[in-house]
Amino acid sequence: MKEIIFNSVIPDVFSHSNTLNSDVWNSDVAFNKEQLYLIEADSGKGKSTFCSYILGYRRDYSGNIKFDNKSVREMKISEWIDIRKLHISYLFQELRLFPELTAFENVEIKNKLTNFKNKQQILEWFEILGIGDKVNSKICHMSFGQQQRVAMIRALVQPFDFILVDEPISHLDDNNSKIMGDIMMTEAKAQGAGVIVTSIGKHMNLNYNKVFKL
Known part of the structure; x- marks a missing residue:
């Protein structure tokens, strides 16, 4: 996968809005491999919705999203499994770790x-x-900031063309934020991947190729 394309995508919840002012919604936007993007959003502007659309978890929108030249609406379940395993990695804002397992076991589940x-x-x-x-x-015995670092490690134990990280450093200090950003970018560059970071405030201090206001 070389490109993720948004063509006039509008979440259904915003379909009747007369005040939609976004670089992404209802626009033509392309995210390319080997590029680094920041999606800045105020609360309620659809940041997590944007992530869910790329991962195929939600389809409540008008317009079209394409991976290269194929519309995601045409993709079968088997194709989505392949995409999430081999082409797009995702660090959830809410992390979605298993509290009853150890930090290593949470990473090992995916790496297996x-x-x-x-x-x-x-x-x-x-x-x-x-x-x-x-x-x-x-x-369950770790702080949220520690859990964020575990979730990042888990996100990196797969091949990917793009890595999407949703609010990855909300509970980290500047030093740990830098370390996590360095690890992510080193792995992304090794794989020739694109990186999409979302934020409603504090964000990784990286050399973004483009910043979008959601």
Whole structure:
């Protein structure tokens, strides 16, 4: 996958709005591989909706979204499984980790599906992110900021053409935000992938190719 295209996409909830002022909604926008994007949004402007549309979790919109030249509305369930496993990685704002499992087990669940990274690489990321001592801790005993770092590691244990990260550093200090951004960008560059970061305030301090106001 080389490109994600939005053609005149409007969420149904905004369809009758006369004050829609967005760089993305009701516009023609393309996200390309090897590029870094920031989606800035005020609360209630559809940031999580935007992410859900790309991942195919929601279809309550008019307009068209395409991966390269294929409309996502034409895709079958089997194709979506392939896309989410091999082409688009996603760090959920709410993380969606399993609280009863350890930090490593949460990452391992995904890595067993992809067989993409070895244990040494995963443990190295834990150390770099300052949570090496939390590998065997249950997620329910970790702070939200620590959990965000675990979720990032999980997002990186798969091949991807694009990585979409929704509010990835909301509970991190500047130093840990920088470390997480560096790890993400190193992996994205190694895979030649595009990166889409969303934010309603604090965001990763990166050299964005383009910033969109949602």
